[in-house]
Amino acid sequence: MKLRTSLVLDHPLNQTIGLDLKKLFLMFELYAHFVYDFTEYVCKLFIALQDEDLKAVIYGNLTDEMGLDSLGGASWEMQHGELYRQFILSLRRTDQYKATGLDGHINSIEAISKGIANRFYLSHAAIISEGNDLQSFAAFSTIECWVCDLYSFWKRSLQNMGESHKDLDIRTIDLHCICDVEHSAALDQLMCVKLKSADANALHQIKKGIIRGMTASEQLFADIHKEIIA
Numbered sequence: 001m002k003l004r005t006s007l008v009l010d011h012p013l014n015q016t017i018g019l020d021l022k023k024l025f026l027m028f029e030l031y032a033h034f035v036y037d038f039t040e041y042v043c044k045l046f047i048a049l050q051d052e053d054l055k056a057v058i059y060g061n062l063t064d065e066m067g068l069d070s071l072g073g074a075s076w077e078m079q080h081g082e083l084y085r086q087f088i089l090s091l092r093r094t095d096q097y098k099a100t101g102l103d104g105h106i107n108s109i110e111a112i113s114k115g116i117a118n119r120f121y122l123s124h125a126a127i128i129s130e131g132n133d134l135q136s137f138a139a140f141s142t143i144e145c146w147v148c149d150l151y152s153f154w155k156r157s158l159q160n161m162g163e164s165h166k167d168l169d170i171r172t173i174d175l176h177c178i179c180d181v182e183h184s185a186a187l188d189q190l191m192c193v194k195l196k197s198a199d200a201n202a203l204h205q206i207k208k209g210i211i212r213g214m215t216a217s218e219q220l221f222a223d224i225h226k227e228i229i230a
Contacts, residue, residue, distance in 0.1 A: 033117035138209030
């Protein structure tokens with residue numbers, strides 16, 4: 001289970017972007033469409049699941065992604081994809097970003113980001129299409145487990161911007177440093193319950209989902225890393 005997280009946190013990508021602001025900014029741009037398309041993926045997973053226990057946990061993820069407040073009302077400003085878009089826009093306005101020259105290549109970078117995200121979500125769509133709830137749920141768990149730690153790393157990396165850091169809209173980073181701890185814990189707690197009662201086939205499906213989900217996550221970061229070092 002710990003390997004799900006370390007596979008991403010120890011990825012060469014994070015060593016590459018650590019102290020290089022241009023590479024860090026490019027990584028944020030290339031990661032963008034993964035975030036923009038994530039709510040749609042969670043929605044498709046929620047619809048596909050038949051197990052009510054699994055469905056209930058995913059529903060919690062989905063409502064957070066959609067930006068629902070404590071009273072049940074949806075707020076577009078708090079939708080996770082929109083929060084990330086606001087972060088990117090604030091990043092592009094900084095002098096450090098402008099000095100990199102990336103603003104002259106935004107259209108081509110966005111096209112690459114869309115391709116990277118599409119490959120990732122096609123991998124998960126293939127898992128969902130097989131119709132096994134435990135496999136699909138286990139694959140999803142391999143995303144939520146690394147988000148909070150990764151966003152914490154990004155927040156520390158952004159401190160290298162100095163005074164310009166205060167001009168960033170980092171609500172998306174602060175939010176994910178908190179909420180995904182809860183999401184990951186809820187997913188793992190339920191998966192442990194399912195493991196205790198799993199027969200041989202169910203256990204195989206859970207393991208298969210974890211492996212396939214880890215592979216998709218590693219490929220996501222490998223694709224981003226490849227573009228950054230090109």
